[in-house]
């Protein structure tokens with residue numbers, strides 16, 4: 248069920264959840280593949296793809312730049328391109344899709360004229376200055392007066408620079424964006440990290456794998472440097488694996504209820520960074536005292552919701568940049584978990600500390616979701632154990648997992664549409 252309800256109340260199933268539910272295709276890989284296919288001359292067929300808000304924004308933006316993006320079925324895109332991007336007549340509106348926004352900001356340098364990239368009110372607060380600085384240092388004319396979108400890029404079909412240093416402390420997407428741009432240039436480009444601070448490095452590996460699948464050549468002389476050859480991209484048929492971040496909710500639902508949910512893909516088969524969360528989830532109710540979330544950032548809300556029912560307290564570290572995602576996720580998870588039981592979660596600097604409380608201290612609560620799919624999906628997990636959890640604005644899951652509520656219902660969870668109080 249996709250929902251337009253203003254709120255959904257979850258009834259704890261009171262029994263193990265069992266069944267077969269496959270998560271949708273990977274958001275991260277779908278948006279990389281769409282862009283790379285658009286930069287390749289010819290027709291590429293993407294299968295296993297995610298169809299959600301984030302990928303629709305990417306597909307629509309590419310159409311605005313003259314690329315033909317067809318949707319033969321619910322999980323495929325067929326992309327036909329001349330191998331170049333035309334300057335769009337109107338701004339590219341990308342909602343709150345971080346991948347689409349960052350990747351297209353860099354790729355816009357390959358367009359044949361100005362490109363304005365913007366998004367919703369949340370996106371207009373998400374930092375992009377480090378990416379803008381990196382692009383400017385490559386000789387690209389780019390402006391983002393507030394340090395956040397909107398961004399204006401004066402595309403010139405290429406760029407003169409051959410070396411760039413990127414500060415990826417706030418987002419690894421800046422590096423992925425420049426890597427994908429680089430193969431479309433005219434010279435080899437040397438890309439270096441400023442310092443070694445970078446969130447989930449696994450996302451860079453996803454970028455390199457997708458680039459190579461579309462014909463790029465990238466060397467990595469050391470952990471903080473990449474050299475990208477100006478090969479351009481080749482059209483390809485490309486299969487996209489299921490979304491590992493989406494899988495974390497299903498793994499958690501299984502473990503929290505002591506059930507057996509077959510998601511159709513073994514945890515070891517995923518190449519995305521959040522698959523690392525599987526081993527932690529499997530350790531419930533003995534999650535460790537400290538979880539470094541830096542290499543599995545999108546799984547932190549899932550793990551935090553589980554930590555509420557762990558045998559011992561859990562401190563989440565390495566999560567400062569969760570504050571610049573769809574919302575400030577450190578604050579959001581602390582606030583929303585604490586609605587379920589006083590003292591359940593607090594912020595401590597940039598850490599989140601979850602201290603399980605006696606079950607009789609839990610109470611029904613209306614959960615604010617901050618237009619953030621992951622707050623909605625992770626707090627719903629608490630509703631599998633706590634009676635009376637109501638998720639406000641449940642439709643926000645459409646960012647990456649439009650069928651989340653349908654899938655929970657298919658596993659036997661009772662969801663009641665209610666008017667928000």
Ligand SMILES: O=C(O)C1=C[C@@H](OP(=O)(O)O)[C@@H](O)[C@H](O)C1
Pocket residue numbers: 274275276345346417418419420421423446447450544545568
């Ligand atoms: O490259 C990607 O596909 C992503 C990188 C991560 O963001 P940051 O690099 O901004 O931390 C992650 O949170 C996001 O959902 C997807």
Ligand SMILES: C=C(OP(=O)(O)O)C(=O)O
Pocket residue numbers: 343344345346347545572573621647
């Ligand atoms: C952070 C996320 O998304 P993005 O940065 O792609 O908007 C996410 O999906 O959790």
